[in-house]
Amino acid sequence: MTHAEPYWQAGQEPGRQVVVLGIAVCLTAVAVDVLLVGRLTLFFDLCFMASCLLLAALVRRRDFFLVAFLPPLLMATVVAFLAVVARDVVADSGDSLLQAVVSGVATHGLALFVGYALCLGWLVWRLRRGGNLGAELSRELGQTP
Secondary structure, three states: OOOOOOHHHHOOEOHHHHHHHHHHHHHHHHHHHHHHOOOOOHHHHHHHHHHHHHHHHHEOHHHHHHHHOHHHHHHHHHHHHHHHHOHHHHOOOOOOHHHHHHHHHHHOHHHHHHHHHHHHHHHHHHHHHHOOHHHHHHHHOOOOO
């Protein structure tokens, strides 16, 4: 009989799928927030922080490096997209593109910091908890250790 890990500890999703999931979750939060309020609010910040933790929990170990850099890139990409599509959502409508991106990232900087800390903290916890990385990679690749 094998001991199954809890679903929140397992993390078996490939890195590319986790990146796509992160983009989808953040853009969904943006759509809901903009449709309801007309700008990014605390709702987006909370969804962003929760998604950072979710992504770190879902990714498989060999893709940790990809997810470790995802939160800042995700925030910058979402804000840049909004600066191109609807600049007044993240900054003043008269701001330049670069100024709107910097302003949007700075406005949601606390959410970025907390989300990044949650992501890295969870990845480090999983790394230390796992112990033998070689055995886990062999198990993921379908080989017996």
